[in-house]
Amino acid sequence: MTVTExxxxxxxxxxxxxxxxxxxxxxxxxxxxxxxxxxxxNVHFVQDNQSFSTQGVLRGLHYQTGEHAQSxxxxxxxGEILDVAVDIRPDSPTYGQYVTExxxxxxxxxxxxxxxxxxxxxxxxxxxxxxYKCDNLYNAASEGGIAYNDAQININWNSDxxxxxxxxxxxxxxxxxxSKKVW
Numbered sequence: 704m705t706v707t708e709x710x711x712x713x714x715x716x717x718x719x720x721x722x723x724x725x726x727x728x729x730x731x732x733x734x735x736x737x738x739x740x741x742x743x744x745n746v747h748f749v750q751d752n753q754s755f756s757t758q759g760v761l762r763g764l765h766y767q768t769g770e771h772a773q774s775x776x777x778x779x780x781x782g783e784i785l786d787v788a789v790d791i792r793p794d795s796p797t798y799g800q801y802v803t804e805x806x807x808x809x810x811x812x813x814x815x816x817x818x819x820x821x822x823x824x825x826x827x828x829x830x831x832x833x834x835y836k837c838d839n840l841y842n843a844a845s846e847g848g849i850a851y852n853d854a855q856i857n858i859n860w861n862s863d864x865x866x867x868x869x870x871x872x873x874x875x876x877x878x879x880x881x882s883k884k885v886w
Contacts, residue, residue, distance in 0.1 A: 704731075706741040709802045711790050713817035715742055716804055717776075721811060730811060732778065733836070742815060746774050748836035753780075756826045756833070759865040763823015763873065764789055764849040768883050771845035772818040774838040782831030783807035784824040789849065789856055791885050792819035799879055801858055806833075819885050821849050825860050825867075847883035848876035855879050 705718040717738075719730040731737075739745055756762065764787070767773045777786055789801040804814050805827070816822050824833060851858065851869065856879055860867075876882070 704737060704741065709804075711788065711797050711800060711802050711820075712795070713744075714788050714802055714820065715815040717741075717813040717815060719811055719813070732813075733776070738776075744774075744817065746838045748776065748838050750837040750840055751834065752837065753832060753834045756831055757868070758826050758829050759862075760826045760868045761823065761851055761860065761862070761873070762870075763787065764821035764851055764876070765823065766791065766821040766847045766885060767839065767842060768845045768847050768885050771839055771842040772885060774818050775816045775822055775835045776813055777806065777816065777822070777824075777833065777835040778811070778813040779806040779808050780832040780834050781808050782826065782828035783809075784826050784828075784831050784833060785861060786814050786824045787822065787858060787860075788814065788816040789821040789858075790819070791821050791849070791879070791882075793884060793886070795819070799855055801856055803859075821847070823851060825862055825865070827865075847885065848873065849879050849882045850876045853878045
């Protein structure tokens with residue numbers, strides 16, 4: 704497993720070791736001990752989520768606040784997405800900055816997004832199945848979000864050729880400066 708920290712402290716790209724032969728491939732998609740040693744954090748995942756979306760679907764930017772904040776380990780089982788993490792930790796030197804990563808069923812990459820980050824993704828392929836682990840249970844009262852097109856963050860979604868499909872709920876999300884504080 705190769706683990707690479709992004710320019711945002713605490714966010715990691717994880718590339719599993721793939722063993723291939725004429726039958727196909729095998730990979731260990733998660734090992735808690737190895738994960739904790741390589742990421743340098745004691746994260747214990749308690750909830751798995753999966754979504755199916757069609758091309759152009761943009762989900763996000765979402766996060767949980769306070770004691771319900773969540774770390775996520777995201778991967779794609781089918782298709783391809785542009786995955787986005789935004790640093791919303793108030794005292795962080797990279798507050799309001801983002802990183803993106805292409806995750807796909809073909810590249811097997813995983814994106815670890817720690818607590819204190821907003822998360823979203825755009826489906827680039829015809830369809831995509833996104834699977835992610837969370838280290839805290841979802842709590843509706845602690846849900847927060849930021850507009851995908853916030854001018855302060857200025858995310859390059861690389862979506863010029865895609866008609867976006869965004870939920871009404873996500874279209875109503877506030878700008879970063881007006882959003883709920885993560886803690």
